[in-house]
Amino acid sequence: MFRNLAGDTAVDWLATGIAETLTVDxxxxxxxxxxxPDRVRQGLRLGDAASPLEVARQVGARYAVTGSYQAAGGRLRITAQLADAASGETIADLREDGALGEVFELQDRVLAGVLAALGEAAPDATPVAPPPERPGLDVFECYARGRQRLHDFSPAGLEEAARHFEQALVLDPGFAPAHAGLGTCRMFRHIGSADPADLDAALAHFERAAELDPGLPEVPIRLAYLYGRRRRYDDARVAADRGVAAEPDNDEAYYFRGTRHVIAAGYGFRGDYDEGLADLLRALELNPGAGAAAMVAAWACRLRGDPEAAARFATLARRIERGTLRSSILTRWVGADTLLACARLDQGRAAEARELAAQEVAALPSREHVYQQSFLAQAHLALGEASLRLGDAARALGEFGAALAVAQAQPAMGGMRWVSIRALAGRARALVGVRLRxxxxxxxxDAQRQAEAHAEAGFEFAWTASAPDAWRDLAAAHARLDAREAALDSLDRAAAMGWANVAGLRADPAFAALLAEADAARRIERHxxxxxxxxxxxxxxxxLASAHEAP
Incomplete structure (x- = not known):
């Protein structure tokens, strides 16, 4: 954390720029x-009056680097302190003065001072080769302003950040951090757009960043995710392993590798749920606020038929989302109530599921997040399902209609085609309930026709807006309409994409007749x-759960 002592807003960007450069180096x-850095940044943001040293202790750091700067008349002074986080003792007090245009030289001297002090406190710390050639000051300013807006992690913030990174690359096409920053923006825009061009652009920028600066820490971690989305699972595994090897204490490295395993396993490729969950748990152990890891783990456990574990992961994600635990930029999510509602449905606790889903539907419209619309649709689906199981077919009909409306308003968003299919299948069951056979x-x-048309898309990961969930819901609708073979065939299709949640079927009245039939039950149980x-x-x-249970 570097403070702007002069208070000149025109150079506020230096606070981010200096911190980012020193951190990367x-x-x-x-x-x-x-x-x-995102864990530290969110710790400072969520810690109210917490000092940097308090945050350092909370995130498990042994040392903390803090500082300030003053810029006036084309001159710049950077001061930095290296302190022992536990005792608060200052180990090194550094000050560097020079021209504003010499900001990189000043930062390098601060870095050298920090490393020299760490050499006394940690003798095995040895620097590697220096980074590539530094950019011009105008490029650095564009990049730092982009990073400032990227930290907001809102759709508007991501677009503004992208414009700053694009300007940096106009000025210097070979500046690797700007490629990485723009790749991050395009990666998250793809979540909302599902536009393959965004995914291609993100991948191209990160691969270019890797060529320009192989030592840039965030690159292999992001590449692991992007290769997974492109179903290049072997490449994703190599990149993920490289990210973990480079930064074995980085929760995001384990998160992206764990997610790669889950996605690959769900698509029937070389993935492993055990390995994926082990990595997701490691991410949570390193960072108790790793909400995205808890969310993916909850979904994977539910998909594979362990609603109790799904509920525990979803409960942890819920606490993180509400700020009980600290979270970082890539782990600040929405949707935990929806995942917990789904787990409660699988546990036969429909009344609790209805309450959770209703809370989500009420809260999400005021939340700004790239997944807001996706989880709003999924919350309506969960609320419709809970209403059906509680005998309120009329309300279920309305909720499935609301989910369909959200999906139709955002057809390009990832997973929305599966939301539409799930909503239509749910409507079919609700219509039976109001005697409109x-x-x-x-x-x-209509749902079956859309599912067949979308079958080539294969496995899509957007939590419950996914292919296996849709085929499972089609099975429920066929069962409700007494189409035995079609129901069993749909379950076979779901199982081919990783679904194994037979425990959830036992809690769903739509499958009661099938499970009571010996031959059908055997066919279902084999999944x-x-x-x-x-x-x-x-x-x-x-x-992990015991350590973070609410008092």
Whole structure:
């Protein structure tokens, strides 16, 4: 954290620029491990009056670097302090003066001072080769302003950040951090747009950043995610392993590798749920606020038929979302109530599920997040499902209609085609409940036709807006309309994409007749799988949950 002592807003960008540069350069050292900056940034933001040293202790840092700067008349002074986080003792007090245009030389001297002091406190800390040639001051300003807006993690913030990064690349096409920044913007824009061009652009920028600066820490972590989205799972594994090896204390590295495993396993490729959940748990152990890791783990456990573990992960994600635990930019999410509602449905607790989903539907319209519309649609689906199980077919009909409306308003958003299919399948069941069987058959026919047309898309990961969830809902609708073979065939299709949640079927009245039939029950039960949470992982999850239970 670097403070602008002069208060001149025209140079506020230097606070981000200096901190980013020093952080990246420190992360390039071979033995000094640096807490991921987003965790520190969010700790400062959520910690109210907490001092940087208090935040350093909370995130598990042994040392903290803080400082300030003054810029006036074309001159710049940077001061920095290296302190022991536990005792608060200052280990090094550094000050560098020079021209504003010499900001990189001043930063390098501050870095050298920090490393020299760490050499006394940690003798095995050795720097690696210096970074590539520094950019011009105008490029650095564009980049730093982009980073400032990127930290907001809102759709508007991401677009403004992208404009700053684009300007930096106009001025210097070879500046690797700007490529990485723009790649991040395009990566998250793809979540909302589902436009393949955004995914291609993100991948191109990160691959270019890797060519220009192989030592840039964030690059392999992001590449792991992007390769996974492109179903280049072997490339994703290599990139993820590289990210973990480079930064074994970085929760995001484990998150992206774990997500890669879950996505690959769901698509029937070389992925492993056990390995994926182990990585997601490691991310949560390193950063108790790693909300995205808890969300992916909850969905994976539910998909594989362990609603109890799904509920525990979703409960943890819910606490993180509400600010009980600290979160970072890539782990600040929405949607935990929806995932917990789904787990409660699988546990046969429909009344609790309805309450959770209703809370989500009420809260999400005021939340600005790239996943806001996606989870609003998924919350309506969960509320419709809970209403059906509680005998309120009329309300269920309205909720499925609301989910369909959201999906139709955002058709390009990732997973929305599966939301539409799930909503139509749900409407079919609700229409049976209000004794409109012919209309129910038409809704189901529309859902089936859309699912067949979308089958080539294969596995899509947007939590419950996914192919396996849609085929499972089609099975429920066919069962409700007494189409035995079509129901069983739909479950087979779901299972081919990783679904194994037979436990959830037992809690769903739509499947009661099928499960009571011996032959059908055997065909369904063959899809059951052992819990992806091994005894060792279960013990780790229990320790994690116990450590962070609300008082």
């Amino acid at each position: 420190l992360r390039r050292t071979r033995r000094v491990r640096v807490i991921p 012919r209309e129910a058959q038409q809704a189901l026919a 059951a799988a052992p819990s992806p949470v091994s005894p060792a992982l279960a013990a780790r999850l229990s320790r």
